[in-house]
Amino acid sequence: MSPNLTLIITMGVLFAAGVYLILERSLTRILVGILLMSNATAILFILISGPNRGVPIIGMSPEDQMSDPLPQAMFLTAIVIGLGLTGFVLALAHRTWQLNRNDEVQDDIEDRRIIRLAQRDKESSTYEPDEGPDDSHEASDEVSDTDSRQAAEAEEIYLQLHGRRINDPKDPDEEVDSE
Template structure:
């Protein structure tokens, strides 16, 4: 059995558009991307399951003409999982909208603060194996400014001494 070319193209478009949308920062776009990928995967299961057959009930249909119920069960399970992911992402997007009036995922402020504190930290011992240069991460962390920092730029963070 050869799959229908139209279904294969639709699967490719759904999965490609879904992956593209999942790479965005907006939670609403991520949500649409997950829905598209879920539908693309469900279509893949149905196309891969083969031609439609009779009901898989012994005595009602000849065993050679029965359809395989496993792909259908897998699609039903995937629909439930996609519904759960959709509900979770909708709750995240709604909460983000309530708190910040947008649904974009920003960089973590706490990670930047810890990186900045680590940039001020001096080594306890002299490391003879490495060169005495500042890495790009240390320079970027020292230049990072976040909401937890005080208003004057020259102040050292808490715990940097």
């Protein structure tokens, strides 16, 4: 049996587009990427089920002329699972938007910590003790806006790891009492 070339090309394009979109930062685009990839997989299942023949339902077509029903059954299951997951990712994207007013996937904590440490390095290497506080202030201005914003976010997220304590850093006892 020779497989259908159009289907193969469509599958390839869908996979490529899906992978491209998954590498994006916005969660909605990632979701679209996941959907494209799952559709590409559906086409793969159609391809592997062999030549296109009759409907695999007893009574609708003679038994020796039916398509292979097993890939269809498998992929129906996968579609149902995919539907559930799509709903969940949509909810995630919505919640991210509610919290941040965007749906960008953020860097992980370790990355942010490294950024913060690198930033401290930058500050300390330009710091010269003779020249008073004004210069060191200038030095920290050199750090780009994105860097400092990300570092501030990192600080925040890192504190959140330990619960609600971020709200009142001045009175550490308050933190434990609120437990």
